[in-house]
Amino acid sequence: MNIxxxxxxIFIRAWDRLINYRELLTENHAVIGYSGGKDSTxxxxxxxxxxxYKLIPEPLIYHLDHSIRDNAEQESLLTIFLDTNFIFKTxxxxxxxxx
Numbered sequence: 001m002n003i004x005x006x007x008x009x010i011f012i013r014a015w016d017r018l019i020n021y022r023e024l025l026t027e028n029h030a031v032i033g034y035s036g037g038k039d040s041t042x043x044x045x046x047x048x049x050x051x052x053y054k055l056i057p058e059p060l061i062y063h064l065d066h067s068i069r070d071n072a073e074q075e076s077l078l079t080i081f082l083d084t085n086f087i088f089k090t091x092x093x094x095x096x097x098x099x
Contacts (some may be wrong), residue, residue, distance in 0.1 A: 032060070035063070063075065
C-alpha cells in the first residue's frame with residue numbers, strides 16, 4: 001500500500017479518535033459500499049491501512065449495480081483498480097434488475 005506520510009498521519013489520528021469503537025471495528029468485518037468515487041476510495045484506503053497493520057479483520061467490499069445503465073466497462077475498471085491497489089479478496093457485486 002503506497003500512501004504518503006501525510007495520509008498515514010491522518011489515518012493514525014483517525015484511528016486514535018475511534019477509541020470508543022475499536023472493539024466493534026476489531027471484532028467484526030466491515031461492509032464497505034464501493035462506487036469508485038473519491039470518498040469510497042479514501043474509506044477503502046483507510047480500511048486497507050487498518051487491515052495491513054492487523055488492527056481489523058478483512059472488510060467486505062460491496063458494489064451495487066442499479067442496472068440503470070450499462071456499466072460493464074466501469075465494473076471491469078473497478079475490479080482492475082481493486083486488484084491492483086488493495087489486498088482485499090472479498091468483492092461482492094449485487095445486481096438489481098429493472099423491469
